[in-house]
Amino acid sequence: MFIELQQDFIGSLSQYQTLEALVTFIVKDQLKFIKANFDFIKLLLQEILTDPKLLQYFKDLISKETDFINVFNGWKQKFSEIDPKLIPITIIRAIIGPTGAFALQTDFFNYQGDTISDYSLIKKQIIAGLTN
Numbered sequence: 001m002f003i004e005l006q007q008d009f010i011g012s013l014s015q016y017q018t019l020e021a022l023v024t025f026i027v028k029d030q031l032k033f034i035k036a037n038f039d040f041i042k043l044l045l046q047e048i049l050t051d052p053k054l055l056q057y058f059k060d061l062i063s064k065e066t067d068f069i070n071v072f073n074g075w076k077q078k079f080s081e082i083d084p085k086l087i088p089i090t091i092i093r094a095i096i097g098p099t100g101a102f103a104l105q106t107d108f109f110n111y112q113g114d115t116i117s118d119y120s121l122i123k124k125q126i127i128a129g130l131t132n
Contacts, residue, residue: 009033010071019079023126026095027119034103042108081131094129098122 009029016022034041048055062068072088086094102122105111 010068013071014074019075019081019127019130020123022075022079023095023123023130027099027122027126030095030099031103031119034099035107038103038107083130083132086130091130095126097129098125 012025013022016025048058069088072091075091076082076084076086082091099122102118106113
């Protein structure tokens with residue numbers, strides 16, 4: 001799944017010329033990905049939380065994946081509105097927080113709201129988390 005994420009998702013991020021367009025793509029793509037893979041993601045998270053070796057494996061994988069890290073550092077250069085003090089893990093958290101919470105709300109708790117309004121709010125939350 002990480003390889004698929006890296007090749008398909010991360011490879012397409014460079015085509016966006018504004019932060020808003022980038023965040024719009026991320027929200028739509030990642031929520032679609034989570035919905036399609038929710039059961040697997042839930043199982044994987046359960047295993048990571050209960051298996052210290054698996055947790056360490058993912059920590060090592062993320063911290064040593066320089067292409068992945070360079071993507072987020074590149075954003076700070078491309079989009080001047082991103083707070084330059086943010087480190088890659090903080091950028092990831094700013095994106096995963098609202099997106100993950102919404103996915104839990106819709107896929108785990110079966111909340112069905114106004115998708116357009118919800119996506120708009122998620123985008124605003126992410127942009128606010130990334131900018132000064």
